[in-house]
Every structure is written in C-alpha cells, then in structure tokens.
Amino acid sequence: MTIPLDDRQSVIDETRPYHTIAVIGGGAWGTALAAVAKRAGRNVTMWARDADLCTTINDTALNEKYLPNIALPEGIRATTDMGEALADADAVMIVTPSRTIRRICRAMAPHLKDGVPVALCAKGIETGTGRLLADVAAEELPRHPVGAISGPTFAHETAMAYPTAVTVAFPFSHEDRISPRDSTAARFAVSLTSEAFRPYISDDLIGVEIGGAVKNVIAIACGMMTGAGFAENTRAALIARGMDEMKTLAEALGGRRETVTGLSGAGDLTLTCSSQTSRNMSLGIQLGQGIEREDCFEGRPVVVEGEINSVSVMDLARRIGVSMPICEAVHRVLHEGAGLRETFADLWAQPIMAEPKALEITIDHPLQPNSVGRFKEPAA
Structure with missing residues (x-):
C-alpha cells in the first residue's frame, strides 16, 4: 500500500x-x-x-x-x-x-x-x-x-x-x-x-526469507570462481543468474519476484558476493584455491550458513521441481565430491536459454558434451 x-x-x-x-x-x-x-x-x-x-x-x-x-x-x-x-x-x-x-x-x-x-x-x-x-x-x-x-x-x-x-x-x-x-x-x-x-x-515474508537463504549459496559459488582465478565478469554473471534462481524459488512458494530485487534479495546478495568479510564468500574462495574443506579457516570449525543452506535449498527445490543450476553446482562440489572446475564448466555449458522466460527458448549448447572441463586457465 x-x-x-x-x-x-x-x-x-x-x-x-x-x-x-x-x-x-x-x-x-x-x-x-x-x-x-x-x-x-x-x-x-x-x-x-x-x-x-x-x-x-x-x-x-x-x-x-x-x-x-x-x-x-x-x-x-x-x-x-x-x-x-x-x-x-x-x-x-x-x-x-x-x-x-x-x-x-x-x-x-x-x-x-x-x-x-x-x-x-x-x-x-x-x-x-x-x-x-x-x-x-x-x-x-x-x-x-x-x-x-x-x-x-x-x-x-x-x-x-x-x-x-x-x-x-x-x-x-x-x-x-x-x-x-x-x-x-x-x-x-x-x-x-x-x-x-x-x-x-x-x-512478503516468503520472498524475504528465500532471498536470505539462497544468497548464501550463491556467495559460495562466487567465492569458488574467484578463488579459482576468475574475475568480475564471472562474478557478475553468477550474481545476476543467482538472483533469478532466488526469484524463481520465491515465486514457486508464493512469494513475489519483486521482493527479491529489494534489500533482502539483491541487496544482501550483492554484499555477500562482494567481500571476504562474508564467511560464505570466504569459504568459496578457499575451496576455489584448492584448499580442502577441513583445512579452510586455518582448520577452525567455522559455521558457514551457505554450506548448510545448500543442502536444504536443493532438497526444497528438487521436491517442488524448481531448477536452480548454480545452487546445484555448489551442492555437487560441497556434498557430492564433484570437481569444482569441472562442475562450473558444466554449468557454463548448459543449454542456451532466453532471459525473459516468456520466450521459452532452449537450445543445446554447441559444444556439449565436449565443453565439460574446458574452461581456459585464468591469467596469473
């Protein structure tokens, strides 16, 4: 009102x-x-x-x-x-x-x-x-x-x-x-x-809660790619498409997409994905650098909400049939033993889609399946 x-x-x-x-x-x-x-x-x-x-x-x-x-x-x-x-x-x-x-x-x-x-x-x-x-x-x-x-x-x-x-x-x-x-x-x-x-x-309590839960997972994804040596283009893409995943899940549960563009969605996502002050971003960076999970944070038992949320978010998304490929990639790396670089190369090789969902376009990636693991090594 x-x-x-x-x-x-x-x-x-x-x-x-x-x-x-x-x-x-x-x-x-x-x-x-x-x-x-x-x-x-x-x-x-x-x-x-x-x-x-x-x-x-x-x-x-x-x-x-x-x-x-x-x-x-x-x-x-x-x-x-x-x-x-x-x-x-x-x-x-x-x-x-x-x-x-x-x-x-x-x-x-x-x-x-x-x-x-x-x-x-x-x-x-x-x-x-x-x-x-x-x-x-x-x-x-x-x-x-x-x-x-x-x-x-x-x-x-x-x-x-x-x-x-x-x-x-x-x-x-x-x-x-x-x-x-x-x-x-x-x-x-x-x-x-x-x-x-x-x-x-x-x-819109649902929209606010979904934004808060999912942004932690997206921040880990941004950290992983930053730690692996990639830069601002990659992080901006993950933030933008991660926000779309937040909107889609919120809407499926009865929330409003516009809520996710506000402080509790886009605002919190941008902050969390932009600074190592965020434990989620920091964990992702360390994993991207090849540090084993048990050795992250110098071996201290640091609670990282996105690590926990990656399980609950994907359980919920799978249960209600919502596609969340970035969150899925984080879950695969954290909890399924998947290789980080290969998993994110696979993410980039997914079918080409339209951003406005109303277009309903899906085209197989021209390089699939041979694109998996084919990221060019970032410059030193």
Whole structure:
C-alpha cells in the first residue's frame, strides 16, 4: 500500500514502537541488533549462553569476543537466563544460527507473553523438512506473530552505526491492510529506526526469507570462481543468474519476484558476493584455491550458513521441481565430491536459454558434451 507523501509523517508519529526488545543470541549480529535497538531508544535485554560474555557486556559495554574494539551503547542488559531476558519483552529478535531456530523457539515458549511478535534474524531453510524458518518458529510459537528482518548487513558495520538498511517482513492481516501503520511490521520498523539504521516494511515474508537463504549459496559459488582465478565478469554473471534462481524459488512458494530485487534479495546478495568479510564468500574462495574443506579457516570449525543452506535449498527445490543450476553446482562440489572446475564448466555449458522466460527458448549448447572441463586457465 502506497502512503501519500503528505500523510507519511503522521503515520510515523502515530505508529507505536515496541518499548522493550529482547535479543536472543549474543554473537556478532545479535550484539549489533541490540545496539541498533538501544540507539533507537528501546529498553534492550540480550540472552546469550556465555556467562563471561554477559558479564563483560554488562560491565564494559563491549563484546570483545565477537565485535572487538566496538563500543556498544550503554544500558544493554545481558543474561544467560531465558526467562529473565523475555520477562518484560514487547518484541523479540532471534539471532542464532538457522539450525538452532526450532530448539531456541521451544526454549522461549514457556517465558513469552501471548501475542509478543518474534522477528527471525537468521537466514536459511530447515534441513530435512524444507520448511522456511518462519514456518518452523510459527509451529513452535503458535500464539505469536512471526516475521523476519533481513538485508545487506555486516554486523561490525551495523554495530559501528554505519548507515544500514533492512527489510522488516511480517504477514499482513486484513486489519493491517486497512491500517498499515498499526501492523507488526510497521511497529517493528519504527522501533529500530535511528539516524543510521533504516528499515523498510514488507508483507512478503516468503520472498524475504528465500532471498536470505539462497544468497548464501550463491556467495559460495562466487567465492569458488574467484578463488579459482576468475574475475568480475564471472562474478557478475553468477550474481545476476543467482538472483533469478532466488526469484524463481520465491515465486514457486508464493512469494513475489519483486521482493527479491529489494534489500533482502539483491541487496544482501550483492554484499555477500562482494567481500571476504562474508564467511560464505570466504569459504568459496578457499575451496576455489584448492584448499580442502577441513583445512579452510586455518582448520577452525567455522559455521558457514551457505554450506548448510545448500543442502536444504536443493532438497526444497528438487521436491517442488524448481531448477536452480548454480545452487546445484555448489551442492555437487560441497556434498557430492564433484570437481569444482569441472562442475562450473558444466554449468557454463548448459543449454542456451532466453532471459525473459516468456520466450521459452532452449537450445543445446554447441559444444556439449565436449565443453565439460574446458574452461581456459585464468591469467596469473
């Protein structure tokens, strides 16, 4: 719904923010979002497993473990007690790894007042079930509105109050469409808005979630080809065609293609595919350089969401009959033992197709099948 220009300030003035926000997760992104909420004037409690980390945040306003040398706003209260963290919460942001969402929601359920909205700030699809994370959370927290916050956001930049924009997505009810300023998405957005942090409002939760899950896999693909010695043409092609895969999957599940062109899709994809700050891009680069998976990140057990998502995304795509050749290539390399260079050469040798799907053109590649593994070696 478009709000007339003259009415926008009144909408902002009349939208009621949530006063107390609980952040579940004390990692880099959880801490950054706690800082965002505090700068926006909210009361903020944070739950984390690490008692020493909670003590440090409470005593020094620092999280040296995950965000070294970044001063946090004073007054964030951290605790290892889930009940204490949720006791007074008007709204909750869950900022834990995607694979923990169901378990975390179950732990939250006994402590959360009915009707308190929950925004997921993890990105992924549940392995095994193929369920979007919002569906997982809604199953475990049936008396709570569930949405997502997603966008091009590196935690350290957000924590340092660099200008950042995100999408806040919750399903809209009939009442929300009549009075959008009272919607959960609008209230959440206003609750986090500050000089440096700019949320946009969406009712397309499916589109936002798919963008967040698939972009991690595409980033690994970009990293693989970068690590193998290829350059900007290759990465730009993977980003553009990867975004088409995101659109196709979102649309098949009931989301909107236009959502994927926004912050939670194109924005996040561009960021994640453009910097080694992204663990997904970094993993791909190391694999492209020929480093064995167990030796990546100097042998440290680093969790890479795209590595996990590559399984769940492909399980879902295959289940509903959606073609995602870039994600398929990443899955083959990561989980099926396929050779990286051969797999991506095969990707480039797929049948020639039209970009506007309405043309419905498919032509066999002139060099198939002899093109497989025929990439020219990149210049040193």
